Amino acid sequence: MPRPLDNVEPVPSAVEGVEAGAPVDRAESPARAGDTEPDESPVVLSIRNLSRSFGDTVAVNGIDLDVRRGSFYGIVGPNGAGKTTTLSMVTGLLRPDSGTISVNGLDVWKDPAKAKKTIGVLPDRLRLFDRLTGAQLLYYSGVLRGLDGRTVRARVKDLASAFGLEDALNRLVADYSAGMTKKVALASALIHSPRLLVLDEPFESVDPVSAANVIEILQDYVANGGTVVLSSHGMDLIQRVCDHVAIIVNGEVLDAGAVDDVRRDGTLEERFVELAGGRKAAEGMEWLHSFSD
């Protein structure tokens, strides 16, 4: 059910009514909210001619992308392809050299405060206030997003239960394992029920059971009108869970669209390897077999 907020456009809660269990394959997913297929839904994220260099390194080179409401959109690409740079610019964390990014009709770099209210972010290199307990971190994330204390406390409880963090809530985040840190950061990204979730490698370090729970939470969120953009190196996961995908190589989108169109007759991994330039044979590594002793 939708849960209206005071100062954020209402979107359904991502965590209410979540039960542990395996995530649902796209093919078996329940019908999306509303009658429209994603391709007829409004564009939530629009990227036009986006570029960013670091010195001589061109990290992102003229990217265009449209992500529609209710989409579960995967961004894949080899190491150093420009995924994190793109997502950092989308979420207002890194200023582009050129190009525009519009989220929910708001220009992220011209109207950052309003645009950011509608975005939930899981950044790549997590810099959390880790001297807080998990409960404090979630509480402050909610309050900083403008929610009142009572609402935040209720949501912290829901999120802790959905992410299996109940027993960790009173421990310092600095003492969390990598997967627990990822989960508390993801919970922080959800607490204000944003319209768009941008998640950079959300499943890295997360155990399979927790990942299944998180996927189910995200699928529920998407089925009720939320939109997820995530980067991952898990091709199987993207193929199974996402409805759309973009393959980024050397800062450019080499293919994008419905997962089934992008992968063509093969798997997404096969298409990825084809576009990313194929695998390299381990030539010149014979010394590795000589063993030091």
Ligand SMILES: Nc1ncnc2c1ncn2[C@@H]1O[C@H](COP(=O)(O)OP(=O)(O)OP(=O)(O)O)[C@@H](O)[C@H]1O
């Ligand atoms: N702050 C920075 N300073 C200098 N170079 C950077 C910086 N951030 C990114 N780069 C460079 O930009 C390119 C794209 O990096 P980016 O982190 O966006 O790739 P990625 O696709 O997210 O890679 P990975 O899959 O390894 O996380 C790389 O060549 C990287 O070295």
